[in-house]
Amino acid sequence: MLCIGILGENLKEQTMEQIIYFVKQYADNYVCFCGTKKEKEFEQAYQNAQNTENSLFLVPIYAKTIKYCKSRNLSFSIFLYLGNTKNDENTKEDIAYLSKHTILVVNTDDRRVFPLKLKTGNKLITCGLNHRASVTLSSYLEPMAYEKGKIQCCIQREIPTVSGNIFEPQEFSLLLEQGQKSVSGALAAITALIAADVEFGDI
Numbered sequence: 001m002l003c004i005g006i007l008g009e010n011l012k013e014q015t016m017e018q019i020i021y022f023v024k025q026y027a028d029n030y031v032c033f034c035g036t037k038k039e040k041e042f043e044q045a046y047q048n049a050q051n052t053e054n055s056l057f058l059v060p061i062y063a064k065t066i067k068y069c070k071s072r073n074l075s076f077s078i079f080l081y082l083g084n085t086k087n088d089e090n091t092k093e094d095i096a097y098l099s100k101h102t103i104l105v106v107n108t109d110d111r112r113v114f115p116l117k118l119k120t121g122n123k124l125i126t127c128g129l130n131h132r133a134s135v136t137l138s139s140y141l142e143p144m145a146y147e148k149g150k151i152q153c154c155i156q157r158e159i160p161t162v163s164g165n166i167f168e169p170q171e172f173s174l175l176l177e178q179g180q181k182s183v184s185g186a187l188a189a190i191t192a193l194i195a196a197d198v199e200f201g202d203i
Helices: 009-026 039-050 063-071 089-098 183-195
Strands: 002-007 031-034 055-060 078-081 103-107 123-127 135-141 150-155 170-175
Touching: 002 009, 002 089, 009 031, 009 055, 009 170, 009 183, 031 039, 039 055, 039 063, 055 063, 063 089, 078 183, 103 183, 123 135, 123 183, 135 183, 150 183
Parallel strands: 002 055, 002 078, 031 055, 078 103, 103 123
Antiparallel strands: 135 150, 150 170
């Protein structure tokens, strides 16, 4: 089981939706489970993820889900920082504790993303429309009527994965979920899945 923590106001939900969509479209060997604020539902999703081969357990970050993770001694394989948070400093410390030896994905499109010191074993990946980001776009075709949008994703430098492999710089096209217009959320989802060893470039 790979646990993916996701923090970032509106982008949090959009990114989770995009991860689930891309997994269904391009990585059918993975199965996604989503934690929630309700502890019974969180526990059920967590148990399902633990008992399923090649599972991704998606955790939207709230005060309650952080508490659930700590009580289960659960740490994140991948953690996404996507936007501003109203959490206080104590919550930030909790997140840092849960993110040891983690691949950190940071959205460069939002300057309000709070800074977090990298710890030993952490690896940083940036994503966004900023041309300096490791994962960005070279083109975007907006959806027309009932058609899907299309993005040309550009990997500008080597990306480390949880298995210790390297995803090489390259470009590839992906269709977005119908009605999905959040390019930043799509890039965050793609980056997380690359870090989880999904080989988009081989499609």
